[in-house]
Amino acid sequence: MKYILLIYQDEKRWSAIDAGEQQKIYAEFGKLRERLVADGQYLDGSQLQLATTASNIRIRDGKEFVTDGPFAETHEQLGGYFLIEVNSATDAIAIAKQIPIARTGTVEVRALVDRAAEAHA
Protein backbone atom coordinates (compact mmCIF):
# COMPACT_ATOMS: atom_id res chain seq x y z
CA MET A 1 0.00 0.00 0.00
CA LYS A 2 1.16 3.51 -0.80
CA TYR A 3 0.82 6.22 1.81
CA ILE A 4 1.69 9.87 1.81
CA LEU A 5 2.80 11.43 5.06
CA LEU A 6 2.03 15.13 5.01
CA ILE A 7 4.09 17.15 7.45
CA TYR A 8 2.50 20.28 8.88
CA GLN A 9 4.03 22.74 11.25
CA ASP A 10 3.96 26.36 12.32
CA GLU A 11 6.52 28.02 10.06
CA LYS A 12 7.08 30.89 12.46
CA ARG A 13 8.05 28.41 15.14
CA TRP A 14 10.41 26.65 12.73
CA SER A 15 12.10 29.92 11.72
CA ALA A 16 12.54 30.80 15.39
CA ILE A 17 14.59 27.65 16.13
CA ASP A 18 18.34 28.29 16.13
CA ALA A 19 20.48 26.94 13.30
CA GLY A 20 22.16 24.23 15.42
CA GLU A 21 18.81 22.80 16.47
CA GLN A 22 17.57 22.87 12.86
CA GLN A 23 20.67 20.94 11.78
CA LYS A 24 19.89 18.24 14.37
CA ILE A 25 16.36 17.89 13.01
CA TYR A 26 17.63 17.72 9.42
CA ALA A 27 20.04 14.96 10.51
CA GLU A 28 17.13 13.05 12.06
CA PHE A 29 15.24 13.34 8.78
CA GLY A 30 18.31 12.06 6.93
CA LYS A 31 18.57 8.96 9.16
CA LEU A 32 14.86 8.20 8.77
CA ARG A 33 15.16 8.48 5.01
CA GLU A 34 18.17 6.11 4.98
CA ARG A 35 16.23 3.54 7.04
CA LEU A 36 13.21 3.74 4.74
CA VAL A 37 15.40 3.35 1.66
CA ALA A 38 17.18 0.34 3.22
CA ASP A 39 13.81 -1.30 4.02
CA GLY A 40 12.56 -0.68 0.49
CA GLN A 41 9.75 1.56 1.81
CA TYR A 42 10.86 4.93 0.48
CA LEU A 43 9.38 6.21 -2.78
CA ASP A 44 9.82 9.97 -2.60
CA GLY A 45 9.95 12.91 -0.24
CA SER A 46 10.95 16.52 0.05
CA GLN A 47 10.89 19.62 2.14
CA LEU A 48 8.82 22.46 0.64
CA GLN A 49 9.70 26.13 0.35
CA LEU A 50 7.90 28.33 2.89
CA ALA A 51 4.16 28.72 2.40
CA THR A 52 4.71 32.44 1.79
CA THR A 53 6.07 31.42 -1.62
CA ALA A 54 2.91 29.54 -2.57
CA SER A 55 0.45 30.45 -5.30
CA ASN A 56 -3.17 29.34 -5.35
CA ILE A 57 -4.90 28.67 -8.62
CA ARG A 58 -8.66 28.55 -9.00
CA ILE A 59 -10.66 28.40 -12.20
CA ARG A 60 -14.31 29.41 -11.88
CA ASP A 61 -16.65 29.80 -14.82
CA GLY A 62 -13.66 29.60 -17.13
CA LYS A 63 -11.96 32.49 -15.34
CA GLU A 64 -8.53 31.91 -13.87
CA PHE A 65 -7.61 33.28 -10.49
CA VAL A 66 -4.00 33.11 -9.35
CA THR A 67 -3.53 34.40 -5.85
CA ASP A 68 -1.00 34.75 -3.12
CA GLY A 69 -1.48 32.39 -0.21
CA PRO A 70 -2.19 30.37 1.86
CA PHE A 71 -3.91 32.69 4.25
CA ALA A 72 -2.20 33.79 7.42
CA GLU A 73 -4.91 32.58 9.80
CA THR A 74 -3.99 28.89 9.35
CA HIS A 75 -1.65 27.96 12.19
CA GLU A 76 0.22 25.10 10.55
CA GLN A 77 1.46 24.95 7.00
CA LEU A 78 2.36 22.01 4.78
CA GLY A 79 6.14 21.93 4.96
CA GLY A 80 7.11 18.61 3.42
CA TYR A 81 6.07 15.04 2.66
CA PHE A 82 7.18 11.41 2.44
CA LEU A 83 5.72 8.98 -0.08
CA ILE A 84 6.12 5.43 1.23
CA GLU A 85 5.18 1.87 0.33
CA VAL A 86 4.26 -0.30 3.37
CA ASN A 87 1.98 -3.21 4.21
CA SER A 88 -0.60 -1.46 6.34
CA ALA A 89 -1.78 1.73 7.96
CA THR A 90 -0.18 0.52 11.19
CA ASP A 91 3.24 0.54 9.51
CA ALA A 92 2.59 3.97 7.96
CA ILE A 93 1.60 5.41 11.33
CA ALA A 94 4.66 3.85 12.95
CA ILE A 95 6.86 5.65 10.41
CA ALA A 96 4.94 8.89 10.85
CA LYS A 97 5.78 8.79 14.57
CA GLN A 98 9.48 8.81 13.68
CA ILE A 99 9.21 12.09 11.78
CA PRO A 100 10.75 14.69 14.09
CA ILE A 101 8.09 17.30 13.29
CA ALA A 102 5.47 14.98 14.87
CA ARG A 103 6.79 16.27 18.21
CA THR A 104 6.01 19.92 17.42
CA GLY A 105 3.58 19.89 14.49
CA THR A 106 1.25 17.39 12.85
CA VAL A 107 1.88 14.49 10.47
CA GLU A 108 -1.14 13.48 8.44
CA VAL A 109 -1.14 9.91 7.09
CA ARG A 110 -3.15 9.36 3.91
CA ALA A 111 -3.50 6.19 1.86
CA LEU A 112 -3.30 6.70 -1.88
CA VAL A 113 -6.18 5.54 -4.07
CA ASP A 114 -4.87 2.46 -5.84
CA ARG A 115 -6.60 2.31 -9.22
CA ALA A 116 -4.83 -0.90 -10.21
CA ALA A 117 -6.00 -2.72 -7.04
CA GLU A 118 -9.56 -1.39 -7.49
CA ALA A 119 -9.62 -2.69 -11.06
CA HIS A 120 -8.76 -6.20 -9.79
CA ALA A 121 -11.25 -6.21 -6.96
Add this chain to the structure above:
Amino acid sequence: MADAGQTLDRVFRDEYGRIIATLIRIGGSFDLAEEALQEAFASAAKHWKEDGPPQNPGAWLTTVGHRKLLDAIRREKTRTEKEPELQYEAERLQDSGETTLIDETAVYSDDRLCLVFTCCHPSLSREAQVALTLRTLGGLTTGEIARAFIMPEPTMAQRLVRAKSKIRLARIPYEVPALELLGERLVAVQAVLYLIFNEGYAATTGDNLVRTDLSAEAIRLTRVLCELMPHEPENFGLLALMLLQDSRRAARVNDRGELMILEEQDRSTWDHNKIEEGIRLVERVLGRGFVGNYQIQAAIAAVHAEARTAAETDWPQIVALYQELKRINGSPIVALNHAVAVAMSGDITCGLALIDKANAARRLEHYYLYHASRADLLRRLDRKREAMTAYQRAIALATNQVEQQYLRRRLLEVTETLQ
Protein backbone atom coordinates in the same frame (compact mmCIF):
# COMPACT_ATOMS: atom_id res chain seq x y z
CA MET B 1 29.12 72.28 -16.33
CA ALA B 2 25.94 70.89 -14.81
CA ASP B 3 25.83 70.62 -11.05
CA ALA B 4 26.79 67.09 -10.02
CA GLY B 5 24.18 66.79 -7.27
CA GLN B 6 21.34 67.93 -9.52
CA THR B 7 22.42 65.62 -12.31
CA LEU B 8 22.54 62.75 -9.87
CA ASP B 9 19.01 63.46 -8.60
CA ARG B 10 17.63 63.68 -12.10
CA VAL B 11 19.42 60.54 -13.25
CA PHE B 12 18.17 58.74 -10.17
CA ARG B 13 14.53 59.61 -10.99
CA ASP B 14 14.80 58.93 -14.70
CA GLU B 15 17.16 56.01 -14.92
CA TYR B 16 16.75 54.00 -11.72
CA GLY B 17 14.10 51.65 -13.12
CA ARG B 18 15.96 51.07 -16.33
CA ILE B 19 19.31 50.34 -14.68
CA ILE B 20 17.87 48.13 -11.94
CA ALA B 21 15.95 46.13 -14.57
CA THR B 22 19.19 45.46 -16.45
CA LEU B 23 21.07 44.51 -13.30
CA ILE B 24 18.30 42.12 -12.23
CA ARG B 25 18.40 40.45 -15.64
CA ILE B 26 22.17 40.08 -15.52
CA GLY B 27 22.41 38.87 -11.92
CA GLY B 28 19.09 37.12 -11.45
CA SER B 29 18.65 38.71 -8.02
CA PHE B 30 16.61 41.72 -6.90
CA ASP B 31 18.65 42.20 -3.73
CA LEU B 32 22.08 42.06 -5.30
CA ALA B 33 20.95 44.42 -8.08
CA GLU B 34 19.67 46.92 -5.51
CA GLU B 35 22.89 46.78 -3.50
CA ALA B 36 25.05 47.14 -6.59
CA LEU B 37 23.09 50.13 -7.86
CA GLN B 38 23.22 51.78 -4.44
CA GLU B 39 26.98 51.39 -4.45
CA ALA B 40 27.14 52.79 -7.97
CA PHE B 41 25.17 55.87 -6.90
CA ALA B 42 27.43 56.32 -3.89
CA SER B 43 30.43 56.11 -6.18
CA ALA B 44 28.83 58.63 -8.57
CA ALA B 45 28.22 61.07 -5.73
CA LYS B 46 31.94 60.97 -4.96
CA HIS B 47 33.39 60.97 -8.48
CA TRP B 48 31.00 63.37 -10.18
CA LYS B 49 31.62 65.94 -7.49
CA GLU B 50 35.35 65.80 -8.19
CA ASP B 51 35.37 65.35 -11.96
CA GLY B 52 31.95 66.63 -12.96
CA PRO B 53 29.16 64.39 -14.31
CA PRO B 54 30.04 62.14 -17.27
CA GLN B 55 28.70 62.56 -20.82
CA ASN B 56 26.14 59.83 -20.43
CA PRO B 57 25.33 59.48 -16.71
CA GLY B 58 22.89 56.60 -17.18
CA ALA B 59 25.44 54.48 -19.03
CA TRP B 60 28.13 55.38 -16.48
CA LEU B 61 25.92 54.18 -13.64
CA THR B 62 24.95 51.01 -15.49
CA THR B 63 28.57 50.15 -16.11
CA VAL B 64 29.67 50.83 -12.55
CA GLY B 65 26.58 49.04 -11.21
CA HIS B 66 27.43 46.09 -13.44
CA ARG B 67 30.96 45.94 -12.06
CA LYS B 68 29.72 46.11 -8.46
CA LEU B 69 27.18 43.40 -9.28
CA LEU B 70 29.83 41.05 -10.62
CA ASP B 71 31.89 41.56 -7.47
CA ALA B 72 28.85 40.84 -5.33
CA ILE B 73 27.98 37.72 -7.32
CA ARG B 74 31.51 36.38 -6.85
CA ARG B 75 31.36 37.02 -3.12
CA GLU B 76 27.93 35.43 -2.90
CA LYS B 77 29.02 32.34 -4.85
CA THR B 78 31.96 31.74 -2.57
CA ARG B 79 29.68 32.07 0.43
CA THR B 80 26.87 29.83 -0.83
CA GLU B 81 29.17 27.13 -2.21
CA LYS B 82 30.41 26.56 1.33
CA GLU B 83 26.91 25.77 2.54
CA PRO B 84 25.31 22.79 0.82
CA GLU B 85 21.69 23.87 1.37
CA LEU B 86 22.38 27.19 -0.33
CA GLN B 87 23.94 25.63 -3.40
CA TYR B 88 20.92 26.04 -5.61
CA GLU B 89 21.00 29.74 -4.79
CA ALA B 90 24.48 29.83 -6.24
CA GLU B 91 23.12 28.27 -9.44
CA ARG B 92 20.59 31.08 -9.67
CA LEU B 93 23.29 33.71 -9.77
CA GLN B 94 24.18 34.11 -13.37
CA ASP B 95 27.62 35.34 -14.06
CA SER B 96 28.68 33.12 -16.93
CA GLY B 97 27.45 35.01 -19.97
CA GLU B 98 28.25 38.60 -19.20
CA THR B 99 31.39 38.64 -17.15
CA THR B 100 33.08 41.02 -19.50
CA LEU B 101 32.19 44.58 -18.68
CA ILE B 102 30.05 46.32 -21.20
CA ASP B 103 31.69 49.65 -21.88
CA GLU B 104 30.10 52.94 -21.10
CA THR B 105 29.09 53.76 -24.63
CA ALA B 106 27.22 50.49 -25.18
CA VAL B 107 23.47 50.60 -25.56
CA TYR B 108 21.80 48.48 -22.90
CA SER B 109 18.60 46.70 -23.78
CA ASP B 110 15.49 47.93 -21.98
CA ASP B 111 14.51 45.28 -19.45
CA ARG B 112 11.87 47.34 -17.68
CA LEU B 113 9.03 45.48 -19.36
CA CYS B 114 10.24 42.19 -17.83
CA LEU B 115 10.56 43.98 -14.51
CA VAL B 116 7.04 45.39 -14.51
CA PHE B 117 5.50 42.02 -15.36
CA THR B 118 7.50 40.30 -12.63
CA CYS B 119 6.54 42.93 -10.05
CA CYS B 120 2.87 42.57 -11.03
CA HIS B 121 2.89 38.76 -11.24
CA PRO B 122 -0.51 37.37 -10.18
CA SER B 123 0.94 35.09 -7.53
CA LEU B 124 2.04 38.15 -5.57
CA SER B 125 -0.59 39.88 -3.48
CA ARG B 126 -1.82 43.24 -4.79
CA GLU B 127 -0.12 45.04 -1.86
CA ALA B 128 3.17 43.34 -2.69
CA GLN B 129 2.78 44.22 -6.38
CA VAL B 130 2.26 47.89 -5.56
CA ALA B 131 5.18 48.05 -3.12
CA LEU B 132 7.55 46.21 -5.42
CA THR B 133 6.65 48.31 -8.47
CA LEU B 134 7.27 51.54 -6.56
CA ARG B 135 10.47 50.23 -5.04
CA THR B 136 12.11 48.80 -8.15
CA LEU B 137 10.61 50.49 -11.19
CA GLY B 138 10.01 53.80 -9.42
CA GLY B 139 13.16 53.79 -7.30
CA LEU B 140 11.26 54.98 -4.19
CA THR B 141 12.86 54.09 -0.89
CA THR B 142 11.13 51.74 1.51
CA GLY B 143 10.64 54.70 3.84
CA GLU B 144 8.98 56.78 1.14
CA ILE B 145 6.58 53.96 0.24
CA ALA B 146 5.79 53.34 3.90
CA ARG B 147 5.00 57.03 4.45
CA ALA B 148 2.85 57.18 1.32
CA PHE B 149 0.74 54.31 2.62
CA ILE B 150 0.89 55.51 6.24
CA MET B 151 2.47 52.33 7.43
CA PRO B 152 5.39 51.67 9.78
CA GLU B 153 8.61 51.32 7.80
CA PRO B 154 9.49 47.87 9.22
CA THR B 155 6.10 46.54 8.06
CA MET B 156 6.73 47.82 4.53
CA ALA B 157 10.29 46.47 4.61
CA GLN B 158 8.97 43.08 5.64
CA ARG B 159 6.43 43.15 2.81
CA LEU B 160 9.18 43.86 0.29
CA VAL B 161 11.48 41.17 1.68
CA ARG B 162 8.65 38.62 1.46
CA ALA B 163 7.79 39.59 -2.10
CA LYS B 164 11.40 39.39 -3.25
CA SER B 165 11.97 36.07 -1.54
CA LYS B 166 8.82 34.69 -3.13
CA ILE B 167 10.07 35.73 -6.55
CA ARG B 168 13.32 33.92 -5.82
CA LEU B 169 12.01 30.77 -4.13
CA ALA B 170 8.87 30.20 -6.17
CA ARG B 171 10.89 31.00 -9.30
CA ILE B 172 8.59 33.67 -10.61
CA PRO B 173 10.02 34.30 -14.06
CA TYR B 174 11.64 37.52 -15.23
CA GLU B 175 10.02 37.83 -18.61
CA VAL B 176 7.29 39.38 -20.68
CA PRO B 177 4.40 36.86 -20.66
CA ALA B 178 3.52 34.83 -23.73
CA LEU B 179 1.06 36.40 -26.13
CA GLU B 180 -1.96 34.36 -24.99
CA LEU B 181 -1.46 35.56 -21.40
CA LEU B 182 -0.35 39.09 -22.22
CA GLY B 183 -3.82 40.63 -22.22
CA GLU B 184 -4.80 39.54 -18.74
CA ARG B 185 -1.33 40.18 -17.32
CA LEU B 186 -1.32 43.69 -18.76
CA VAL B 187 -4.66 44.34 -17.06
CA ALA B 188 -2.96 43.55 -13.74
CA VAL B 189 -0.11 45.97 -14.47
CA GLN B 190 -2.58 48.72 -15.36
CA ALA B 191 -4.58 48.00 -12.22
CA VAL B 192 -1.46 48.38 -10.06
CA LEU B 193 -0.55 51.70 -11.68
CA TYR B 194 -4.10 53.02 -11.35
CA LEU B 195 -4.20 51.94 -7.72
CA ILE B 196 -1.00 53.88 -7.06
CA PHE B 197 -2.49 56.90 -8.81
CA ASN B 198 -5.70 56.74 -6.82
CA GLU B 199 -3.89 56.27 -3.55
CA GLY B 200 -2.17 59.55 -4.33
CA TYR B 201 -5.27 61.26 -5.69
CA ALA B 202 -7.84 60.30 -3.09
CA ALA B 203 -5.92 58.94 -0.15
CA THR B 204 -8.12 56.37 1.56
CA THR B 205 -6.82 57.16 5.01
CA GLY B 206 -5.45 60.14 6.87
CA ASP B 207 -6.41 63.79 6.78
CA ASN B 208 -4.58 64.68 3.61
CA LEU B 209 -6.89 64.31 0.65
CA VAL B 210 -4.17 64.32 -1.93
CA ARG B 211 -0.76 62.71 -1.83
CA THR B 212 0.83 64.26 -4.87
CA ASP B 213 3.96 62.15 -5.01
CA LEU B 214 2.18 58.87 -5.60
CA SER B 215 0.02 60.27 -8.40
CA ALA B 216 2.99 61.87 -10.11
CA GLU B 217 4.87 58.60 -9.77
CA ALA B 218 1.96 56.63 -11.25
CA ILE B 219 1.79 59.02 -14.22
CA ARG B 220 5.52 58.71 -14.76
CA LEU B 221 5.38 54.90 -14.66
CA THR B 222 2.36 54.81 -16.98
CA ARG B 223 4.33 56.94 -19.45
CA VAL B 224 7.05 54.30 -19.28
CA LEU B 225 4.45 51.58 -19.96
CA CYS B 226 3.16 53.53 -22.98
CA GLU B 227 6.69 53.89 -24.25
CA LEU B 228 7.39 50.17 -23.79
CA MET B 229 4.09 48.95 -25.26
CA PRO B 230 3.09 51.61 -27.78
CA HIS B 231 0.55 49.35 -29.52
CA GLU B 232 -1.74 48.89 -26.53
CA PRO B 233 -4.41 51.62 -26.67
CA GLU B 234 -5.52 50.93 -23.08
CA ASN B 235 -2.12 52.09 -21.80
CA PHE B 236 -2.77 55.46 -23.40
CA GLY B 237 -6.35 55.42 -22.15
CA LEU B 238 -5.00 54.94 -18.64
CA LEU B 239 -2.45 57.72 -19.06
CA ALA B 240 -5.14 60.07 -20.42
CA LEU B 241 -7.46 59.22 -17.53
CA MET B 242 -4.75 59.95 -14.97
CA LEU B 243 -3.78 63.24 -16.63
CA LEU B 244 -7.37 64.46 -16.87
CA GLN B 245 -8.14 63.59 -13.26
CA ASP B 246 -4.87 65.05 -12.12
CA SER B 247 -5.56 68.29 -13.97
CA ARG B 248 -8.25 69.01 -11.37
CA ARG B 249 -6.01 68.32 -8.40
CA ALA B 250 -5.61 71.93 -7.27
CA ALA B 251 -9.34 72.55 -7.56
CA ARG B 252 -10.40 69.56 -5.50
CA VAL B 253 -9.63 71.20 -2.19
CA ASN B 254 -10.36 74.87 -1.39
CA ASP B 255 -8.11 77.10 0.69
CA ARG B 256 -9.83 75.90 3.87
CA GLY B 257 -8.88 72.31 3.02
CA GLU B 258 -12.47 71.39 2.16
CA LEU B 259 -13.37 68.99 -0.63
CA MET B 260 -14.83 70.64 -3.72
CA ILE B 261 -16.92 68.40 -5.94
CA LEU B 262 -16.68 68.81 -9.71
CA GLU B 263 -19.69 71.11 -9.80
CA GLU B 264 -18.24 73.55 -7.27
CA GLN B 265 -14.65 73.62 -8.50
CA ASP B 266 -12.95 76.77 -9.71
CA ARG B 267 -12.22 75.66 -13.26
CA SER B 268 -9.65 78.37 -13.82
CA THR B 269 -7.32 76.43 -11.52
CA TRP B 270 -7.47 73.32 -13.69
CA ASP B 271 -4.14 72.41 -15.27
CA HIS B 272 -4.66 73.09 -18.97
CA ASN B 273 -1.46 71.44 -20.13
CA LYS B 274 -2.57 68.17 -18.60
CA ILE B 275 -6.08 68.59 -20.04
CA GLU B 276 -4.71 69.22 -23.51
CA GLU B 277 -2.44 66.21 -23.39
CA GLY B 278 -5.22 64.03 -21.97
CA ILE B 279 -7.74 65.06 -24.62
CA ARG B 280 -5.18 64.57 -27.38
CA LEU B 281 -4.49 61.05 -26.14
CA VAL B 282 -8.20 60.22 -25.89
CA GLU B 283 -8.83 61.39 -29.44
CA ARG B 284 -5.87 59.40 -30.70
CA VAL B 285 -6.75 56.07 -29.06
CA LEU B 286 -10.51 56.18 -29.49
CA GLY B 287 -10.02 56.04 -33.24
CA ARG B 288 -8.10 52.77 -32.99
CA GLY B 289 -10.92 50.25 -32.84
CA PHE B 290 -10.57 48.42 -29.52
CA VAL B 291 -12.26 50.42 -26.81
CA GLY B 292 -11.44 49.52 -23.22
CA ASN B 293 -12.38 50.54 -19.74
CA TYR B 294 -9.76 53.23 -19.22
CA GLN B 295 -10.33 54.78 -22.63
CA ILE B 296 -14.02 55.31 -21.94
CA GLN B 297 -13.35 56.64 -18.47
CA ALA B 298 -10.79 59.00 -19.99
CA ALA B 299 -13.35 60.08 -22.59
CA ILE B 300 -15.80 60.86 -19.79
CA ALA B 301 -13.15 62.87 -17.96
CA ALA B 302 -12.43 64.68 -21.24
CA VAL B 303 -16.07 65.73 -21.61
CA HIS B 304 -15.92 67.24 -18.13
CA ALA B 305 -12.64 68.94 -18.94
CA GLU B 306 -14.08 70.53 -22.05
CA ALA B 307 -16.91 72.25 -20.19
CA ARG B 308 -15.95 75.79 -19.20
CA THR B 309 -18.61 75.84 -16.48
CA ALA B 310 -20.40 73.01 -14.69
CA ALA B 311 -23.65 74.07 -16.35
CA GLU B 312 -22.12 73.66 -19.80
CA THR B 313 -21.30 69.98 -19.19
CA ASP B 314 -22.53 67.77 -22.01
CA TRP B 315 -24.39 65.32 -19.75
CA PRO B 316 -26.19 63.41 -22.54
CA GLN B 317 -22.79 62.53 -23.98
CA ILE B 318 -21.57 61.42 -20.57
CA VAL B 319 -24.69 59.26 -20.16
CA ALA B 320 -23.95 57.65 -23.54
CA LEU B 321 -20.32 56.96 -22.55
CA TYR B 322 -21.41 55.41 -19.24
CA GLN B 323 -23.84 53.23 -21.16
CA GLU B 324 -20.93 52.02 -23.26
CA LEU B 325 -18.86 51.45 -20.12
CA LYS B 326 -21.71 49.49 -18.51
CA ARG B 327 -21.67 47.16 -21.50
CA ILE B 328 -18.06 46.08 -20.89
CA ASN B 329 -17.86 46.56 -17.14
CA GLY B 330 -20.53 45.04 -14.90
CA SER B 331 -19.32 46.80 -11.76
CA PRO B 332 -22.12 48.30 -9.64
CA ILE B 333 -19.94 51.42 -9.27
CA VAL B 334 -20.16 52.01 -13.02
CA ALA B 335 -23.94 51.56 -12.79
CA LEU B 336 -23.97 54.09 -9.94
CA ASN B 337 -22.03 56.64 -11.99
CA HIS B 338 -24.34 56.09 -14.94
CA ALA B 339 -27.32 56.77 -12.67
CA VAL B 340 -25.76 60.00 -11.40
CA ALA B 341 -25.09 61.12 -15.00
CA VAL B 342 -28.73 60.47 -15.90
CA ALA B 343 -29.80 62.59 -12.95
CA MET B 344 -27.40 65.35 -13.98
CA SER B 345 -28.72 65.34 -17.52
CA GLY B 346 -32.03 66.48 -16.03
CA ASP B 347 -34.02 63.41 -15.04
CA ILE B 348 -33.45 63.26 -11.29
CA THR B 349 -36.31 60.83 -10.60
CA CYS B 350 -35.01 58.38 -13.18
CA GLY B 351 -31.48 58.82 -11.84
CA LEU B 352 -32.62 57.97 -8.32
CA ALA B 353 -34.43 54.87 -9.58
CA LEU B 354 -31.24 53.78 -11.39
CA ILE B 355 -29.17 54.36 -8.23
CA ASP B 356 -31.45 52.03 -6.31
CA LYS B 357 -31.24 49.53 -9.14
CA ALA B 358 -27.42 49.72 -9.07
CA ASN B 359 -27.57 48.60 -5.44
CA ALA B 360 -30.25 45.95 -6.04
CA ALA B 361 -27.77 43.20 -5.10
CA ARG B 362 -26.75 45.24 -2.00
CA ARG B 363 -23.17 45.39 -3.22
CA LEU B 364 -22.96 49.16 -2.70
CA GLU B 365 -24.33 49.08 0.84
CA HIS B 366 -20.90 49.84 2.35
CA TYR B 367 -19.77 52.24 -0.35
CA TYR B 368 -19.98 55.78 0.95
CA LEU B 369 -20.39 57.37 -2.49
CA TYR B 370 -23.57 55.35 -3.04
CA HIS B 371 -25.14 56.93 0.03
CA ALA B 372 -23.64 60.34 -0.75
CA SER B 373 -25.02 60.30 -4.31
CA ARG B 374 -28.43 59.16 -3.12
CA ALA B 375 -28.44 61.86 -0.47
CA ASP B 376 -27.64 64.44 -3.11
CA LEU B 377 -30.51 63.44 -5.39
CA LEU B 378 -32.96 63.20 -2.48
CA ARG B 379 -31.93 66.71 -1.47
CA ARG B 380 -32.59 67.98 -5.00
CA LEU B 381 -35.99 66.28 -4.98
CA ASP B 382 -36.68 68.06 -1.67
CA ARG B 383 -37.03 64.74 0.18
CA LYS B 384 -35.08 66.21 3.07
CA ARG B 385 -35.58 63.65 5.82
CA GLU B 386 -34.49 60.78 3.56
CA ALA B 387 -31.56 62.92 2.40
CA MET B 388 -30.45 63.45 5.99
CA THR B 389 -30.49 59.70 6.72
CA ALA B 390 -28.47 59.03 3.57
CA TYR B 391 -25.92 61.75 4.44
CA GLN B 392 -25.54 60.23 7.90
CA ARG B 393 -24.91 56.79 6.40
CA ALA B 394 -22.32 58.28 4.03
CA ILE B 395 -20.52 60.12 6.85
CA ALA B 396 -20.31 56.91 8.88
CA LEU B 397 -18.72 55.09 5.94
CA ALA B 398 -16.29 57.75 4.64
CA THR B 399 -12.75 57.10 5.91
CA ASN B 400 -11.14 60.29 4.68
CA GLN B 401 -11.60 63.24 7.03
CA VAL B 402 -11.83 65.79 4.22
CA GLU B 403 -14.62 63.83 2.58
CA GLN B 404 -16.40 63.49 5.92
CA GLN B 405 -16.21 67.27 6.37
CA TYR B 406 -17.81 67.83 2.97
CA LEU B 407 -20.67 65.50 3.80
CA ARG B 408 -21.22 67.17 7.19
CA ARG B 409 -21.40 70.53 5.46
CA ARG B 410 -24.13 69.18 3.16
CA LEU B 411 -25.99 67.54 6.02
CA LEU B 412 -25.98 70.83 7.90
CA GLU B 413 -27.42 72.66 4.88
CA VAL B 414 -30.32 70.22 4.64
CA THR B 415 -30.94 70.27 8.38
CA GLU B 416 -31.04 74.07 8.41
CA THR B 417 -33.62 74.34 5.62
CA LEU B 418 -35.81 71.90 7.49
CA GLN B 419 -36.20 74.21 10.49
